[in-house]
Amino acid sequence: MAKKQENGGFEQLKNDLKQKSPARFYVLYGEEDYLRRYYAEQLKKQLLDELTEDFNFHRLTTENFSLQTLSDSLEALPMMAERSMVLVEEVDLFELPESDRERLTAMLADVPEYCCLVLTYTDFKPDKRKKKLWDAIEKNAVLAEFRYQCESDLRAWIARHFRALGKQIAPELCTYLLQQCGLSMTRLDGEIQKICAFSGAETVVRADIDAVVEPTLDAVVFQLTDALAQRDFGAALERLQVLLKMQTEVIPIVAAVGAQMRRLNAAKILQTEGKGAQELASLCGIAPYAAGKTMTLSRRFSERFCRQAMLLCCQTDYQIKTSYDTPERLAEMLILSLAEEARHD
Numbered sequence: 023m024a025k026k027q028e029n030g031g032f033e034q035l036k037n038d039l040k041q042k043s044p045a046r047f048y049v050l051y052g053e054e055d056y057l058r059r060y061y062a063e064q065l066k067k068q069l070l071d072e073l074t075e076d077f078n079f080h081r082l083t084t085e086n087f088s089l090q091t092l093s094d095s096l097e098a099l100p101m102m103a104e105r106s107m108v109l110v111e112e113v114d115l116f117e118l119p120e121s122d123r124e125r126l127t128a129m130l131a132d133v134p135e136y137c138c139l140v141l142t143y144t145d146f147k148p149d150k151r152k153k154k155l156w157d158a159i160e161k162n163a164v165l166a167e168f169r170y171q172c173e174s175d176l177r178a179w180i181a182r183h184f185r186a187l188g189k190q191i192a193p194e195l196c197t198y199l200l201q202q203c204g205l206s207m208t209r210l211d212g213e214i215q216k217i218c219a220f221s222g223a224e225t226v227v228r229a230d231i232d233a234v235v236e237p238t239l240d241a242v243v244f245q246l247t248d249a250l251a252q253r254d255f256g257a258a259l260e261r262l263q264v265l266l267k268m269q270t271e272v273i274p275i276v277a278a279v280g281a282q283m284r285r286l287n288a289a290k291i292l293q294t295e296g297k298g299a300q301e302l303a304s305l306c307g308i309a310p311y312a313a314g315k316t317m318t319l320s321r322r323f324s325e326r327f328c329r330q331a332m333l334l335c336c337q338t339d340y341q342i343k344t345s346y347d348t349p350e351r352l353a354e355m356l357i358l359s360l361a362e363e364a365r366h367d
Contacts, residue, residue, distance in 0.1 A: 031166040038164070039064055044105075045164050046133040051146035052168035056207035061166070062109065062142055069107045069138050077101040080108045087113045089122050093129060100136055108139045115141075116149040116156075123155050130158040170205040173197070173311055180210060184226060187218040191226040197311065198228065201244070202237045205309055209238075239270060243278045244315065246357070247286070251322035255361035262357050272349035273342060276356060280335030282316075287328035289320035327367045334359050 031049075038044050044065055050058050070078055080095035087110065100106040115126060133139050141163075150156045159165075171179070177196040184191045191199075203209050213235050221230040237245075242265050249257035265275050285306050292301050303313035320328070338356040342349045 031164045032168070034164050035061060035166045039068060042068060044068055044138050046135065046137065047130065047139045047163040049141045049143070049146065049159065049163045049165045050168065051141075051143040051166070053144065054168040054170050054207060055144060056211060057168040057171075058142060058144075061168075062140055065138060065140060066107055066109075069105050071103065074101055074103045078103050078106040080106065082108070082110045082113065084111075084113055089118065089126060092126075096129060096134060096137055096139065104136065106137050108137060110139070110141045112143060113141070116152055123152060127154045127158045130155075131162055133162070170309075171207065173200060173205075173309060176200060176205060176207070176210070179207070180214065183211070183214050184218065187214070188224070189218050189221065189226050190224060195226060195228060195231065199231055199235070200309075201311065202231065202235050202241050204238045204240065236268065239265065239274060239278050240282075240312075243275075243282050244312070246279065247282050247319055248315075250360055250364045251319050253364060255358075255365070258361060259354065259357050262353060266350060266353075272353050273339070275353055276335060276339050276342065279356065279360075280332065280339065283328060283331040283335055285316050286320045286323060287325075287332060289317045290323075290325050290328055293317070293320065323364070324367050327363050330363050331360055334363070 034045075035048065035050075039061075048065070050062055052058060066079065078100045080098070082091060082095065092108070092110065095106075095108045098106060115123070118126060130139075146167075148156050148159065177193060177200070180196045180199060181191055181193070199210065199213065203213050216234045217226055217230050220234045221227075242261050246258050246261035249255070249261060262275070266272075285302070285308070288305055289302050292298070292305070299310060299313040299317045302308070302317060303310050306313070308316070323331075334356060338352055341347065341352050345352070
């Protein structure tokens with residue numbers, strides 16, 4: 023039976039595919055859904071063929087899952103093929119009644135050789151207090167986690183993706199695209215498709231990206247903060263208007279601005295301790311390029327500004343939830359208040 027490798031489930035999965043010998047039981051989980059779906063599809067391609075896929079592929083979701091259906095799928099002998107595949111998506115097995123969990127535990131401990139069971143989760147939170155079920159998963163499954171990839175790997179992937187679509191892109195524009203889109207490969211894939219469809223030239227330029235890419239909330243908040251740092255208060259207000267025109271809800275906007283102000287404050291504190299972007303990235307759970315830019319921006323503000331900015335964001339959040347004033351006006355007042363604090367910083 024397949025066994026879990028500590029911190030190496032992803033590598034074992036890749037090796038199994040390379041050796042063309044998939045294990046009996048996998049749990050694929052993590053925030054990077056592009057890679058999670060990709061590797062589930064690779065397992066499917068190795069295990070099944072088009073002629074018999076309808077007979078040998080069993081997909082269970084929260085809509086059609088039952089313990090009996092899972093049992094029937096696992097026990098179904100493959101038709102005109104060596105193996106079958108059972109894919110279970112986003113089903114929380116730990117929420118099953120105790121009697122069902124006992125039966126399930128036995129099933130997971132003895133997945134048939136002719137079958138490959140694959141459980142997939144965006145957010146895998148096993149209830150380890152339900153020890154028998156957890157032990158059956160931990161001992162018998164290959165646990166492969168898919169995290170957001172590091173920036174250097176993503177830059178190389180972006181360049182390869184553009185080349186596959188007949189386009190060239192400069193390394194600095196790969197970084198810019200990451201800053202606009204974040205680290206999700208699913209989102210990046212969609213935006214790359216849009217850029218290539220829009221651009222009529224062989225080489226992608228920044229104007230192509232700006233024309234079709236919708237920046238993330240965090241990306242626009244970075245631009246807003248940068249405008250405050252440059253004391254370009256009109257540009258800061260214009261960045262808020264961009265978010266409002268994107269029909270972004272005001273409460274998440276204020277929350278994102280508040281989170282950025284807290285990161286600026288954390289950066290100031292780390293600077294006094296002689297620490298840098300790496301520590302900030304670890305402390306705040308942000309990408310290294312975001313941490314580096316935040317450290318740079320924080321040098322343009324005083325400790326007093328950072329503390330006051332956090333207070334203003336908290337006050338605005340409270341006012342949005344309790345006052346009769348319009349949320350959009352309160353958000354505008356927040357940016358104007360931050361601009362006033364920066365002006366006198």
